[in-house]
Amino acid sequence: MATNGVPISSQQCEVMCGPLLNYRHMTGEYTSSPIWHGSVLIVTSPGQHPQPLSLRSASSATSPSDSHSFQPERLYEDSRKAFFRYAIDVPFLDHESEWEYNISNMVPAPAEHSHINPNKTCRFWIPSKHESMRIMFHSCNGFSVGTDMNTWKGPSLWKDVMRVHTEQPFHVMIGGGDQIYNDGIRTEGPLKEWTDIKNPHKRRDYPFGEDLRVKCDIYYFENYVKWYSTDAFAVANAQIPQLNIWDDHDIIDGFGSYTDHFMKCPVFRGIGGVAHKYYMLFQQHLAPPISSFTTSISHHSRMREKLSRHHSRQADTPAPAVQTQEAFVLQEQSEGPSYVLGKRPGPYVEECSRNMYCQLGKHIAFAGIDARTERTRHQVNYPDTYDLFFNRISSALQASNGEIKHLILLLGVPIAYPRLQWLENILQSPMIGPIKFLNKRFGIASGFFNSFDGSVDLVDDLDDHYTAHQHKKERKDLVLRIQQLAKSRSVRVTILGGDVHLAALGRFYSNPDLHIPVEKDFRFTANIVSSAITNKPPPAAVANLLARRNKIHHLDDETDETLLELFDKQPGEGEGVKPKSAPNNHATMPSRNYAIIAESHSHSPSPAATATAAPTTNGHPLTNGNHAAAAAPFAPASNPRSALHKGEEGAGASHAAAQGIQKTGLAGRFGLDVAVRVEVDSADTEGRTCGYGLSIPALEC
Template identity: 55%
Template sequence: MSADYQYDGATHSTAQPVSQPQQYDGPSNGVAPVASQIEVMCGPLINYQHTNYNASQITWHGSVLIVTKPTDAHPRLEYGPAGARVDQTNVEGLKLYQDPWKAFWRFSLEIPLSDAETLWTYNIPGIRYLSDVHGKDRGRSFFVPGVNDSMRIMFHSCNGFSVGTDEEFWSGPALWNDVLRTHEKRPFHVMIGGGDQIYNDGVRVNGPLKPWTDIKTPHKRRAFPFDNKMRTDCDEYYFQNYVRWYSTEPFASANAAIPQVNIWDDHDIIDGFGSYTDHFMRCAVFRGIGGVSFKYYSLFQHHTAPPVSTFTTDAPQTMKAGADGTAEADPRQTEGCYVHQRTADDPNWIVGRKPGPYVEERSRSLYMRLGKRIAFCGIDARTERTRKQVNYPETYELIFDRLEREITAANGDIKHLILLLGVPIAYPRLAWLENIFTSPLMAPVRLLNKRFGVAGGLFNQFDGNIDLLDDLDDHYTARHHKDERRDLIVKLQALSQKYMVRVTILGGDVHLAALGRFYSNEMHTDSAEHDPRYMANIISSAITNKPPPKPVANLLARRNKIHHLKDGNTDETLLNLFNEQPGGMVKAAANNKCTMPSRNYACITEIPEHTTYANGQTNGPATGSQAIPVEDTSLTGKARPHHGGKDKGRHPLHDGEVNAGTNHPAADGVSNQGSMTGGLNVSIRVEIDNSNREGHTQGYGLTIPKLTPVNV
């Protein structure tokens, strides 16, 4: 069997299984079959892992995952540059997990980068798809960047539907059609999932947790056991939900063609996980589904082996986490199962020092290079989350230590750091709404709800609090998180200043599009090109779930004040990005230019330093099906950026924000042209008409400048 990982130049061999697979009587139809033919239940799914820049040969690392029925056969994958018939690499599948009903196989890819962007193909011979989703296309392809290029990035979040949403009315995951069209014009090298890649909330409505949520008394719900039977039922629910969703087109085709990088959020577990009251979050059912969801998050979204067993109340050895996670294996859970035992952490992980309070595992934040000049860090903001904390202080120390080491080792090559958070951090405040929901004035309403069911839709089914309160508590701008938020922002600005690296933040969760910015206040006169406090927060959500009602988006726009960070140097506000309604379809009030309640995703493309413009040679055509035209990026005098004064922040802060919106060169989602070389072109692609299953979008663009010293 092939080695599992290479880390710090050392190869770590695979370990022995917990127990060998065996047949046993299944839950309904007798002995589980072990097929000699490889029958695929889900996949292929392709992930990006990391690129090794610390060697003479710069190598891209990724993986492909398939889920099969148990088999005596051993699948293998062939891959190579497109069109190269003899230059093929064969990789044996590494079995990550198998039980009597399913098996997960990972194929590790190692690709030496060449001077130019390259199309690679892969194929898994000898397999039979059990659904029609992938049967038409046995060969797959993906792009890797040139050795001196930065990656082209697609960012999305909230890729699923909340319970009770009319999925037909919203045309299913239609925007993935637009993602694939954009990918065809100029390929994406990586697809970043900002959380809620799947919605598992139905487990409490039509799944095995329904009897639990039907219990009327919160005290009885807290005391309800999570035994092995409930764990098994939840395990089956989460697995089947992943298979269904990850096999749904056109999302399935994107999964096979654009390498993924993901962090999770609450809906990957269950709505509001981590943000309910502490005494309720510590109940057995929440801890149990925390473990089950982590298992399938590890397998489907990270292509890594899960824990050997998870929490149940009838196996005392699983009920208290050890230093590395669930303390001991439960023999009932490992019976008839194989669980691959990793010998080293993934090199792209930043592993927390201790398990989370409600998930019996350590957090796994991410670091990797997205090509030559872009570094990426995704913070796992769910494993350690409580109502009053997003992450442990020591986790931030680990993250910033890793960032400093990696940026230093890059010897000045890294110009941008993209930080992924599950929720926005530069966003309008709703403290007044928090105050209402937690006010003593709500006590009589809560009592009437408990006794007579009055205002039932206002209260959640878990801890009996206001249903929106967990969403508000999720936000960095919530009062519980203010100090943690300020400290994170100040640390990012210090990192930016020390290493002259521009920090850009990605955030999702809120089901609308917006563009927040932090920047130096009016006491500082430097323009944003030279301002290490300038950090854009690209807010892109949701790619699939329905947007909030127009009044909610309009209310948020009215709350778009200029906020002053307590550091005394930093202000923040949203950019007026949405200069017109998408495709003429009215989504928000005419005076709302900063929050867009329509489904969306984002594209990020570097403007290369050597790009020239309309009167000279261009950087070359796109590698997809059509060339990218050279735009005129000149700025009109009357639209010049506004660099100071009391209204700083309400106007463009730099040249890249001038004419932001549909008329900006970056709006098309594919352009790498612009006046700010070394900057990042950003396009938020907004759905025009949710009744159109083709998922057509309108683009809104701006450019984020690289950070340059004042004297340059």
């Protein structure tokens, strides 16, 4: 007998990776009984039959303490592995609650997977139904090709994440892209032969046949299994629900930002399809498209298939038999309510972009733009994708009837960031031509040029930035749409961005001549830049250069922007640790890091909390523990790189929010506390950090 094609057996289930926990969405947001929805993913050897997942309350004060059982659903299976998803749900309660789950018959798969412990009971937390989620944000969770692993000793900051989680639990962790680095596919994997081809025309025309597709498929899968089973990161994956978007390294370095004619070559289109398959499975817990691109299918036939399938929501177009002869692929009945799909496939990844919107508890919403699927050297997203995305957000905020006070917007790449157009001009100027010629003929300056299209290696990274000259109009339009959304829906927008391998805090704000306090300024939008949690930072000289380029820019006549000088001391200062940057650089921090975002004020309805709650004036508590001076008059600094509002006063290592552990009350009833936790010493395998804090007020309009 079989259920959903899965053989019924009492044998133990061999697990290769997992469990991985995702947050998906909540229902009943505006009722007295909201429900949290998530999923758990396991990867097994083929032919396995996992037992149901058992979920029960681990909180002594929780009344629904009985165990709930959830059945596995097979997403994908071939001759090497199988993916199973458990769709789970639990109620939000009057208090923060802890839940534990396990799957009884799991054992490690043989050989290289024997180190994992899949049978351990895992726990996660959800907030009170009166409050919002406590957020951990990270990006760039891997190593670039050529990293000195004697200096950068693995993903040690995840140990600090779990220490903080033990002290004050995270309810969700947001991945801003590059959750895994797949770049090794071109240096030690099946694309090495292709990469080594010197003739660009031969490299562009190189076929992506079935043999190469299978080898790339194996590489991506095994790299995911290896990385997602790594020490503290694996522990976090099982206990902190994830929300992820992807970026170039989830595919390969620079994907989407090389020249158009090269990006359309069979190999790039091929690995785009394979990487998308495993991004869907490991990071989104969704069945992949029924087929991936191969050169055996014409481009136009595949595009017609994609459009037909997207509009009909049914994959009735037959897939190539060679790709499905030994595979099972679940036909998803629904994309899920948290996704905002693009109208048409991307130019190089022939799938529709997968943007996201969901609510993170009572007062915070999350929206994430898929800035990779539609990316080219000259665009980040299609105009109609922005329309769909902002229409969805606006409608959801309107439906909240004012309950949503803060929108966390994930862009992946920072948008409030220093310009480097002068560097772009140099790297793309005629003066580079002779050096490029010498490189092609004699290999001179080989490290200066990339292995793909022969351009200067930095150009693809610069082209990724919203501040790049070719994205200037798209960037301005996006910022203005964010401002209009904030104004029309009376919601504060805070942007998350990663990618750049350092920490910073950018802000858009109204021109000081308009005399608008930040609390009432719909243009005030902070951009929390947190990157990388694992990859090596740029050299200090690069960070110092960026800090020197931290000018006060004018987006238009009404909006200015600049970085906050947040880093008032060096991590490990006074402990004999080498400084990360120059003494005059307080704006960019080249050290591994992650961020914590949480509500500044408690919304608990308990009598005890109500009795001790502080009265407020203009959104600031008159008394709140050690913050009795919170209501003192505040005057914005004449230098906008310093504090523009009360929550930025004293920003840095001594700010009350710096450790990311306790609510400060400094940002008023609906404001946020932000902590950026920065690695002190890369030689410390325990990942000890130094925190830098500030608070962000809600929008009062």
